[in-house]
Amino acid sequence: MAILKTEQLTYTYSPGSPFEKTAVDHVDIEINKGEMIGVMGHTGSGKSTLIQHFNGLLRPTSGKVFLDGEDIWADKKKIRDVRFRVGLVFQYPEYQIFEETVFKDIAFGPKNMGLDEADIKKRVTETAYDIGLTEEMLSRSPFGLSGGQKRRVAIAGVMAMQPEVLILDEPAAGLDPAGRDAILSYIRKYHEKTGNTTLIVSHSMEDIASFADRILVMNSGKIFCFDETKKVFARSEEISQIGLDVPQITKVFDILKRKGIDLGREVYTVGYARDLILDVLKSKGGIG
Amino acid sequence: MLRDITLGQYFPGKSIIHKLDPRTKIILTILLIVMLFTGDKLICLGIGAAYTLMAVLLSRIPVKMFVKSVKPILPFLIITAAFNIFIIDKGDVLFHWKAIKITTGGINVSVFMIIRIVLLVAGSSLLTYTASPITITDAIEKLLSPLKKLHFPVHELAMMMSIALRFIPTLIEETDKIISAQKARGASIDSGTLRERAGNLISVIVPLFVSSFRRADELATAMECRCYNGGEGRTRLRQLRTSACDYIAAAVTVMFLAAVIAADKML
Ligand SMILES: Nc1ncnc2c1ncn2[C@@H]1O[C@H](COP(=O)(O)OP(=O)(O)O)[C@@H](O)[C@H]1O
Numbered sequence: 001m002a003i004l005k006t007e008q009l010t011y012t013y014s015p016g017s018p019f020e021k022t023a024v025d026h027v028d029i030e031i032n033k034g035e036m037i038g039v040m041g042h043t044g045s046g047k048s049t050l051i052q053h054f055n056g057l058l059r060p061t062s063g064k065v066f067l068d069g070e071d072i073w074a075d076k077k078k079i080r081d082v083r084f085r086v087g088l089v090f091q092y093p094e095y096q097i098f099e100e101t102v103f104k105d106i107a108f109g110p111k112n113m114g115l116d117e118a119d120i121k122k123r124v125t126e127t128a129y130d131i132g133l134t135e136e137m138l139s140r141s142p143f144g145l146s147g148g149q150k151r152r153v154a155i156a157g158v159m160a161m162q163p164e165v166l167i168l169d170e171p172a173a174g175l176d177p178a179g180r181d182a183i184l185s186y187i188r189k190y191h192e193k194t195g196n197t198t199l200i201v202s203h204s205m206e207d208i209a210s211f212a213d214r215i216l217v218m219n220s221g222k223i224f225c226f227d228e229t230k231k232v233f234a235r236s237e238e239i240s241q242i243g244l245d246v247p248q249i250t251k252v253f254d255i256l257k258r259k260g261i262d263l264g265r266e267v268y269t270v271g272y273a274r275d276l277i278l279d280v281l282k283s284k285g286g287i288g
Numbered sequence: 289m290l291r292d293i294t295l296g297q298y299f300p301g302k303s304i305i306h307k308l309d310p311r312t313k314i315i316l317t318i319l320l321i322v323m324l325f326t327g328d329k330l331i332c333l334g335i336g337a338a339y340t341l342m343a344v345l346l347s348r349i350p351v352k353m354f355v356k357s358v359k360p361i362l363p364f365l366i367i368t369a370a371f372n373i374f375i376i377d378k379g380d381v382l383f384h385w386k387a388i389k390i391t392t393g394g395i396n397v398s399v400f401m402i403i404r405i406v407l408l409v410a411g412s413s414l415l416t417y418t419a420s421p422i423t424i425t426d427a428i429e430k431l432l433s434p435l436k437k438l439h440f441p442v443h444e445l446a447m448m449m450s451i452a453l454r455f456i457p458t459l460i461e462e463t464d465k466i467i468s469a470q471k472a473r474g475a476s477i478d479s480g481t482l483r484e485r486a487g488n489l490i491s492v493i494v495p496l497f498v499s500s501f502r503r504a505d506e507l508a509t510a511m512e513c514r515c516y517n518g519g520e521g522r523t524r525l526r527q528l529r530t531s532a533c534d535y536i537a538a539a540v541t542v543m544f545l546a547a548v549i550a551a552d553k554m555l
């Protein structure tokens with residue numbers, strides 16, 4: 001059963017003005033419970049616009065969005081509940097922080113849900129731990145933290161609502177490589193721990209290649225492809241043609257293939273590449 | 289949403305009006321205001337209306353946009369007109385009941401005022417629709433430059449204005465984004481009780497201030513890195529130039545103005 005589904009979803013910004021722009025164009029997708037989905041596409045391909053429909057922040061110009069089989073716009077009054085069930089972390093979420101302490105900021109979402117004090121406290125401390133914030137930080141002002149730490153506070157603020165679906169828009173954008181790896185691995189651990197449905201938006205395949213079950217590639221507001229990770233990477237050439245960066249290791253293997261050394265499989269993580277090379281060498285009796 | 293407000297929005301285009309030098313457009317707008325408020329005969333207003341209509345049509349901007357620009361002031365117009373109708377006691381009495389007295393004079397004044405203000409708003413919207421905010425501030429700086437002799441900080445004023453104008457869309461975008469982000473955390477900002485909304489407003493205002501200060505800081509650094517030290521000896525990227533069009537437009541406007549004055553004095 002699909003937890004999220006769209007039907008001919010279309011969204012046009014400023015319709016009827018000279019700045020009219022159809023950012024999402026007749027999109028049909030289905031996302032299953034517990035999946036880890038990567039959403040890719042170059043800047044302006046409509047990723048952010050698409051995901052803001054999943055929690056009802058944007059209302060489709062035409063088409064429908066279903067959460068657990070129900071049209072989320074069937075009853076306008078229930079849209080706030082949809083926002084608690086589908087958590088959305090915006091791009092550069094650290095700019096939405098406003099409370100005096102880290103604790104209070106993470107508690108903002110749960111408080112809006114109307115939970116009681118004890119429950120809020122439990123959720124905040126738990127989530128802070130899950131995203132790698134220390135207990136000591138909870139009482140500090142968020143404005144004194146580093147960029148990467150602020151980002152974690154903002155992500156924790158959405159995670160603490162314990163949404164069934166967690167959507168993160170470019171969670172690693174603008175971070176240094178270490179910070180990027182840390183955030184992505186916390187998100188992945190959280191997904192494994194809770195088993196919730198997670199969507200990660202990124203324009204870099206490197207970020208999501210190693211752990212997405214399926215990848216949705218957007219191009220000019222339309223679905224370019226939506227398939228299992230390895231099948232998407234089998235089309236790495238087409239994907240680099242629409243302006244996306246293929247992981248470096250995939251590029252290396254593409255070049256090898258062009259030079260006549262075809263290892264017969266799609267490679268998109270370094271670990272897998274190592275195993276594959278070792279396998280091939282073994283079968284040729286090179287090592288053993 | 290917020291970004292749908294059209295006040296001061298620039299619509300790029302290639303019409304004659306777009307091509308006019310922004311300095312000309314500012315002066316002509318001032319002349320239009322003079323034209324609209326000269327004389328109190330119907331014919332004067334008719335000439336002013338014809339002039340505004342001609343300019344609007346020449347700009348090739350959808351008439352819809354002008355209707356949109358007038359809409360926000362309609363409530364004020366209607367209220368003021370109502371006051372005028374009831375208060376002014378001049379000419380023939382049309383209706384009299386207890387303290388309420390409506391006269392032809394009152395109706396006259398109200399109708400004139402409504403038409404004048406509508407034309408005024410439409411005419412000045414034409415300026416902001418056809419000239420980008422940056423060229424308008426450039427033009428204002430140029431037009432006010434004689435005041436520099438009196439040590440009036442013309443350049444600084446223009447710079448402040450262009451920075452403010454430059455950041456309006458950015459701030460609107462930013463506000464939109466922060467509102468969305470807080471809504472995603474369940475804040476009720478455009479729904480819910482007044483108390484909830486007021487409380488949640490803090491969650492928008494604080495981040496907005498934080499980011500405005502950050503932007504101001506970044507901009508100051510960027511300007512200093514480029515050795516900005518005021519208007520002294522500064523050259524411009526966009527040079528303002530007048531062409532034959534400007535003189536023709538000015539001539540036509542002066543003719544209309546003369547017609548209004550003549551009509552007022554002679555007829
Ligand atoms: N608020 C907006 N108003 C008008 N156009 C917008 C707005 N947000 C995005 N767009 C346009 O919609 C298109 C898709 O944008 P977006 O969804 O942000 O893409 P992505 O997240 O993939 O970079 C872009 O062409 C962008 O310019």
Ligand SMILES: [Mg+2]
Nearest residue numbers: 047048091169
């Ligand atoms: Mg985006």
